[in-house]
Amino acid sequence: MGRKTTKTKKNTSTTDTNIPDQHDLPNLQYSTTGRVSVVLPSYNEKENIVEAIERISNALKTDLYEIIIIDDNSPDLTWKLAQDLQNPKVRVIRRMHERGLASALDRGIQEANGSIIVWMDCDLGLPPEDVPKLVSHLNAHNDIVVGSRYAPHGKDNRAKWRAAMSWVFNLYASCILGFYARDYTSGFIAVKKEVTDKIHFSPHGFGEYFAEFLYKAHQHKYHILEVGYIYNYRKGGKSKLDTSFWHLLKAGAQYGWRILKIRFGKEKNQQD
Ligand SMILES: Nc1nc2c(ncn2[C@@H]2O[C@H](COP(=O)(O)OP(=O)(O)OP(=O)(O)O)[C@@H](O)[C@H]2O)c(=O)[nH]1
Numbered sequence: 001m002g003r004k005t006t007k008t009k010k011n012t013s014t015t016d017t018n019i020p021d022q023h024d025l026p027n028l029q030y031s032t033t034g035r036v037s038v039v040l041p042s043y044n045e046k047e048n049i050v051e052a053i054e055r056i057s058n059a060l061k062t063d064l065y066e067i068i069i070i071d072d073n074s075p076d077l078t079w080k081l082a083q084d085l086q087n088p089k090v091r092v093i094r095r096m097h098e099r100g101l102a103s104a105l106d107r108g109i110q111e112a113n114g115s116i117i118v119w120m121d122c123d124l125g126l127p128p129e130d131v132p133k134l135v136s137h138l139n140a141h142n143d144i145v146v147g148s149r150y151a152p153h154g155k156d157n158r159a160k161w162r163a164a165m166s167w168v169f170n171l172y173a174s175c176i177l178g179f180y181a182r183d184y185t186s187g188f189i190a191v192k193k194e195v196t197d198k199i200h201f202s203p204h205g206f207g208e209y210f211a212e213f214l215y216k217a218h219q220h221k222y223h224i225l226e227v228g229y230i231y232n233y234r235k236g237g238k239s240k241l242d243t244s245f246w247h248l249l250k251a252g253a254q255y256g257w258r259i260l261k262i263r264f265g266k267e268k269n270q271q272d
């Protein structure tokens with residue numbers, strides 16, 4: 001089992017009423033300098049990869065330990081663009097025989113050496129400038145900070161029908177898995193390495209792994225905080241999920257089934 005935390009009742013004594021909840025504010029005692037590994041899965045992202053690396057590096061500054069690109073031998077040579085930067089903090093892993101988002105993230109997390117791990121899309125639909133905000137909310141209380149469209153100040157800026165589909169799906173996921181998280185398909189996260197050392201997800205599939213990770217982490221008593229962010233369409237290139245309405249519906253059905261399996265199936269954390 002993971003580290004256990006006990007819930008304490010809110011202190012309502014007069015002396016403490018002006019002290020904000022610890023989990024609502026960045027914890028200045030929790031140093032993040034040089035500790036952050038950012039994992040970026042990439043497949044045919046030549047329009048975005050260089051800008052993503054630059055903006056993440058500029059945003060994290062001295063907190064950045066490394067950026068790990070997990071690229072599945074993109075035909076558009078995304079991996080080469082990243083390699084050619086010759087940035088000592090950028091590591092490119094070019095996979096020749098494997099494919100898939102969940103397996104790429106699984107590999108990237110295993111490779112990461114920072115004590116804080118962030119992962120996100122590299123298509124600039126998720127704002128690189130918000131990475132420090134996620135990281136800053138990790139502290140003695142919060143083990144996982146999720147960028148969420150449904151937390152205060154969060155928003156899904158895509159077309160209304162597209163945002164509505166995600167909202168309904170995430171409501172379904174919350175009803176089945178619990179309301180300790182609301183954005184079960186975010187894919188934008190900062191987490192302590194001790195959590196990823198303990199909690200593993202299936203390397204199969206696309207975005208379903210995220211709900212599995214949050215569910216298992218919650219089961220192991222790790223604390224999850226959601227922080228709002230504004231989700232936009234990817235900046236360039238093509239989506240690997242949103243290729244047609246029917247593909248999207250099929251993916252939704254697969255995700256829906258997987259949520260049921262996560263909640264009611266026999267699948268257990270690999271290390272239990
Ligand atoms: N290594 C690897 N990365 C992938 C693969 N499929 C998608 N990705 C990357 O994973 C991230 C998520 O894929 P997206 O196509 O952005 O999926 P999405 O976020 O649901 O869709 P849009 O942002 O709307 O385009 C992006 O950074 C992709 O480049 C894959 O098979 N292998």
Ligand SMILES: [Mg+2]
Binds near residue numbers: 121123125234
């Ligand atoms: Mg994306």
